Amino acid sequence: MNLRTLLITIGFLSQFTVNFAQNSSYWQQKVDYSMKINMDVTKHQYQGSQHLIYYNNSPDTLKKVFYHLFYNAFQPGSMMDIRNQNLPDPDRQLNESIKNLKSDEIGYEKILVLTQNGNKIEYKVDETILEAKLNKPLLPNDSTILDMIFEVQVPKLCRRAGRDNLQGIDYSMAQWYPKLAEYDYMGWHADQYIGREFYGVWGDFDVIIDIDSKYKVAAGGHLIDKQLMGKDKTRYHYQAENVHDFVWAADRDYTGYSLKTKSGTILHFNYQNTGHRDSIWHLAGPIIAKAFEFMNNRYGKYQYDTYSFIEGGDGGMEYPLATLVTGNRSVNSLVGIWAHEFMHSWYQMMLATNESNYPWMDEGFTSFATIEILEYLNNLNLINRNFPDFAFENDYNTWDNYLLSPFREPLSTHSDHYNTNYAYWINAYTGGEVFIKQLEYIVGQKAFDKGLLDYFDKWKFKHPEPVDFIRIMEKA
Numbered sequence: 001m002n003l004r005t006l007l008i009t010i011g012f013l014s015q016f017t018v019n020f021a022q023n024s025s026y027w028q029q030k031v032d033y034s035m036k037i038n039m040d041v042t043k044h045q046y047q048g049s050q051h052l053i054y055y056n057n058s059p060d061t062l063k064k065v066f067y068h069l070f071y072n073a074f075q076p077g078s079m080m081d082i083r084n085q086n087l088p089d090p091d092r093q094l095n096e097s098i099k100n101l102k103s104d105e106i107g108y109e110k111i112l113v114l115t116q117n118g119n120k121i122e123y124k125v126d127e128t129i130l131e132a133k134l135n136k137p138l139l140p141n142d143s144t145i146l147d148m149i150f151e152v153q154v155p156k157l158c159r160r161a162g163r164d165n166l167q168g169i170d171y172s173m174a175q176w177y178p179k180l181a182e183y184d185y186m187g188w189h190a191d192q193y194i195g196r197e198f199y200g201v202w203g204d205f206d207v208i209i210d211i212d213s214k215y216k217v218a219a220g221g222h223l224i225d226k227q228l229m230g231k232d233k234t235r236y237h238y239q240a241e242n243v244h245d246f247v248w249a250a251d252r253d254y255t256g257y258s259l260k261t262k263s264g265t266i267l268h269f270n271y272q273n274t275g276h277r278d279s280i281w282h283l284a285g286p287i288i289a290k291a292f293e294f295m296n297n298r299y300g301k302y303q304y305d306t307y308s309f310i311e312g313g314d315g316g317m318e319y320p321l322a323t324l325v326t327g328n329r330s331v332n333s334l335v336g337i338w339a340h341e342f343m344h345s346w347y348q349m350m351l352a353t354n355e356s357n358y359p360w361m362d363e364g365f366t367s368f369a370t371i372e373i374l375e376y377l378n379n380l381n382l383i384n385r386n387f388p389d390f391a392f393e394n395d396y397n398t399w400d401n402y403l404l405s406p407f408r409e410p411l412s413t414h415s416d417h418y419n420t421n422y423a424y425w426i427n428a429y430t431g432g433e434v435f436i437k438q439l440e441y442i443v444g445q446k447a448f449d450k451g452l453l454d455y456f457d458k459w460k461f462k463h464p465e466p467v468d469f470i471r472i473m474e475k476a
């Protein structure tokens with residue numbers, strides 16, 4: 001055992017101090033959303049209605065429900081803002097953009113009416129969390145109807161979501177609606193939003209968006225219908241089944257194309273019709289379609305028939321059936337970010353781990369797979385990247401340096417509670433990646449390959465935990 005192996009082993013052993021055991025009688029909640037919004041592009045606001053059917057599959061009687069109101073974080077003095085200001089390595093761009101927001105530029109989600117089975121219920125809002133007291137407790141194996149009228153202002157900044165991103169996308173609409181918090185064997189996951197992680201309830205989405213006809217909409221879901229509403233507005237009707245979030249974006253300059261993959265899944269590409277994007281996005285599409293074949297064979301078959309690569313956001317961010325990525329890139333860079341975000345369709349969107357508790361399970365596993373995918377494409381000469389002989393070498397070095405640094409924190413740290421962004425990033429991305437690569441070395445290629453597919457088969461459309469992955473690998 002050389003020094004590096006020793007360090008890595010000690011690193012992992014000491015980090016698995018907390019390990020929750022998943023209940024053997026697994027259950028998960030379900031919620032079906034119907035939402036309709038009417039966008040006012042002059043004020044960057046919309047009023048919306050939301051109709052939820054919430055199924056309580058837990059053994060517990062629920063007397064309350066919680067919602068996330070993410071856009072309330074985009075205000076000067078929010079927990080996200082203050083926390084960021086006090087980090088030794090803050091997101092400086094976020095600092096600058098939040099502090100100068102005026103009242104017509106901040107983000108907010110205001111609730112106008114909330115009812116359960118048609119009767120008004122009491123609620124209170126604490127920044128990004130709404131807590132509502134049910135009139136009629138929700139019994140195990142029962143369901144209830146929750147209706148809401150809400151009003152949203154889209155913030156004038158783009159941190160994952162928002163308006164006017166740095167490359168000119170009008171609306172990047174992630175975290176755009178009051179979202180029911182997840183309840184599982186640990187209880188409610190009603191964490192304040194500080195710009196980091198997500199964990200959602202499985203269910204179906206039906207979404208209607210009315211917007212000025214000058215804007216074109218792209219989304220993670222099936223476009224069921226599109227029609228003119230009067231002379232200035234267009235209605236987009238989307239559906240997405242068996243997912244835990246819904247994202248959309250709108251821009252006046254969107255253009256795009258679609259590709260049918262060998263397995264039948266349609267890939268959609270939506271980007272601004274400016275600069276060199278048209279040629280770059282057309283070159284990159286067939287390359288990611290080739291990667292998609294590899295991903296299906298290696299990590300389990302993608303379970304949906306659509307996926308959209310949408311220009312938007314502030315880098316790259318994953319959602320069910322779609323990603324928002326910034327669009328002004330080279331082919332290498334575009335394929336690289338797509339491979340990572342698309343791979344999250346496995347490690348987070350289908351295998352829906354709790355990102356707040358275990359960021360290394362979605363980011364780490366995704367980072368591991370991204371290297372495998374890019375190495376595969378490189379070997380086919382479809383992209384041109386400089387990998388060392390051992391493609392993971394740079395990340396192993398990063399991990400070694402981190403373990404020797406004073407900034408090291410346990411891998412079991414809650415995502416929102418890290419002392420530095422640096423420790424969060426390295427633990428979540430590199431730590432998870434090195435963990436799974438080391439595991440492959442320890443259990444052997446054959447068992448590892450089988451374990452990856454068994455993990456997918458057993459836990460897709462659920463919320464796996466670390467111990468569930470470990471048990472699968474032990475059995476493989």
Ligand SMILES: [Zn+2]
Nearest residue numbers: 340344363366
């Ligand atoms: Zn990621």
